[in-house]
Amino acid sequence: xxxxxxxxxxxxxxxxxxxxxxxxxxxxxxxxxxxxxxxxxxxxxxxxxxxxxxxxxxxxxxxxxxxxxxxxxxxxxxxxxxxxxxxxxxxxxxxxxxxxxxxxxxxxxxxxxxxxxxxxxxxxxxxxxxxxxxxxxxxxxxxxxxxxxxxxxxxxxxxxxxxxxxxxxxxxxxxxxxxxxxxxxxxxxxxxxxxxxxxxxxxxxxxxxxxxxxxxxxxxxxxxxxxxxxxxxxxx
Numbered sequence: 001x002x003x004x005x006x007x008x009x010x011x012x013x014x015x016x017x018x019x020x021x022x023x024x025x026x027x028x029x030x031x032x033x034x035x036x037x038x039x040x041x042x043x044x045x046x047x048x049x050x051x052x053x054x055x056x057x058x059x060x061x062x063x064x065x066x067x068x069x070x071x072x073x074x075x076x077x078x079x080x081x082x083x084x085x086x087x088x089x090x091x092x093x094x095x096x097x098x099x100x101x102x103x104x105x106x107x108x109x110x111x112x113x114x115x116x117x118x119x120x121x122x123x124x125x126x127x128x129x130x131x132x133x134x135x136x137x138x139x140x141x142x143x144x145x146x147x148x149x150x151x152x153x154x155x156x157x158x159x160x161x162x163x164x165x166x167x168x169x170x171x172x173x174x175x176x177x178x179x180x181x182x183x184x185x186x187x188x189x190x191x192x193x194x195x196x197x198x199x200x201x202x203x204x205x206x207x208x209x210x211x212x213x214x215x216x217x218x219x220x221x222x223x224x225x226x227x228x229x230x231x232x233x234x235x236x
Contacts, residue, residue: 002116003027005046007037007063008078009055017050020105021112034058041067048115050108051095053079061093068094074115074165078103096166097192098202114192115165140175142234143223145214147172161213166191170206171214174224174234183231207232 004026008014011032018028029044031037034055041049049067053060064075075094080101097111138149147154149172154161163171170191174182182190184203192202207226211218225235 001025001027002047003029003044004112005029005031005037005040005044005049007031007034007050007055007060008052009033010052016105017108020109024109024112026112032056034060034063037063038066041071041073045071046073048112049073049075050112051075051077053077064093064095068164072162072164076111076115094164096164140172142175142178142236143214145171145175145223147175149176156214163213164209166206167210167213170203171210171234174232178234179236181227181230181233186231203232 004021006014006017006021006028007030008017009032014030014032018030021028029040029046031040035057037049037051037055037060038058040046051060051063055063058066060077060079064077067073067075074096076097076099077095078099078101096115099108099111140147140149144157145154147168152168154163154168154171170187173187173191187203207224208218211221211224215221215223223235225233227233
């Protein structure tokens with residue numbers, strides 16, 4: 001059973017989200033302010049955090065920043081703010097996804113399922129009878145990068161890298177299809193598991209994060225290449 005930490009100071013909304021998550025079969029932990037959010041994330045080690053931006057004591061953006069330095073748990077942010085810049089700030093601080101309020105419960109549940117599904121599929125691969133063969137086929141290499149999709153390890157020139165879950169999945173996808181160009185909408189569907197307004201910015205931000213970690217000069221990338229008018233590719 002996946003454990004989800006839900007953080008919101010709106011008690012009514014908190015109960016609605018908790019009710020629907022429990023009905024979906026998830027274990028739910030709740031927090032009503034930023035301080036509780038940080039404490040419970042550290043104590044409970046949830047599989048996913050649903051985090052409101054506007055919180056008492058410590059706001060959601062700062063909570064995201066604190067937790068992202070300590071752990072790679074997926075963070076899905078909620079906010080009544082709808083400006084594109086607000087979405088970018090949340091993503092820059094390490095959020096994996098961003099949903100504007102008001103939102104439908106169906107959309108939220110779809111985002112939660114898509115995020116958790118990938119981890120469950122990885123576990124199923126690990127228990128497969130063909131585990132050794134799978135591991136051999138999922139070692140991806142290129143530009144002195146080595147990525148293991150089963151063990152979720154990635155290194156550059158032999159030095160381990162720390163990537164967020166979405167950074168890892170995006171890099172793995174592009175490495176698997178080395179040289180092939182993918183549009184932003186395609187990447188949103190293949191890596192995130194769905195499409196939604198603002199996907200262009202979400203993909204761009206994650207590409208920029210990856211470049212900062214793997215490129216010698218992120219301003220002049222030689223690994224993750226932009227094909228103007230089309231999208232991105234992992235260069236051969």
